Amino acid sequence: MELSNKTEIIGSMLLKENIKPSYARIRIMEYLLSRKSHPTVDEIYTALVKEIPTLSKTTVYNTLNLFVKSNIARVITIEENETRYDADMSCHGHFKCESCKAIRDFSFKCAAIDTSDLDGFLIREKNVYYYGLCPECLASESQD
Amino acid sequence: MELSNKTEIIGSMLLKENIKPSYARIRIMEYLLSRKSHPTVDEIYTALVKEIPTLSKTTVYNTLNLFVKSNIARVITIEENETRYDADMSCHGHFKCESCKAIRDFSFKCAAIDTSDLDGFLIREKNVYYYGLCPECLASESQD
DNA sequence: CATATAAACTGTATTGGTTACAATTCTATT
């Protein structure tokens, strides 16, 4: 069956990182994986509290911090006031449309960035953020 | 003389953006340009209030927001809790050492990032953040 | 099965960076 299968996959993913796969943790990771929108703590909490009435916002914070420390999620600081989270750990960039505020992924070749300036540095993580206008907002702006 | 020359250069830079070159604004921009450390609001305020006793933290916030809006400074969201500012508008990345917390610039070829995923998008700004360990911290860690 | 121990979760209080806003001071023009 679909649900238990997904639960098992996420559960074993968490166990691999020595994280006890509690219900809240599984649901939070499932939510993260199912959204490419890189949700905020508030979005995650608001969505999940409908199905998990006892859920606390602190638990969402604790869980996400745990995921980040275990390298199965990462922080997206593309916005100045609010932190977003992403469970896609592959190399990709984030584009934020300054008009509609939507954030979308884009791929690029990580190795293509020449970092000879950082010879001798250990690079653990790369975050690439682009800002501008998406095609939809570009079109609607040119109509004004 | 040195100071008035610098003041004039920064003053004309501000005028070009239709920003009245007040004393506070000139000093804040001068501080930004002289530091490669990408200071926080608190650092700027603490440093300048010694010489400008009437300076208010709100003025630092207002001024930096004005600079960012006018595209003569940019926001660095390399840290989760605090915003940093950079007056170097050329294409470069920022590396943060997770051990000593130092932030340093590195250069890379902006055009080298293939963004075919973003065809049709208007890209206004690019921020590249790397995290890891600097050579000094790497050396001291391996001694443990 | 019951009990003990640790881990996970919860709710509230607190912190700290940032903004809102009204009052004050400064600047420029007549």
Next chain:
DNA sequence: AATAGAATTGTAACCAATACAGTTTATATG
């Protein structure tokens, strides 16, 4: 000198994030 407009100031408020202590849940052991 007087006035208008802009810049600056200081306080209050906002809100994302964390600290913390109490509660619940899960696991292990007898």
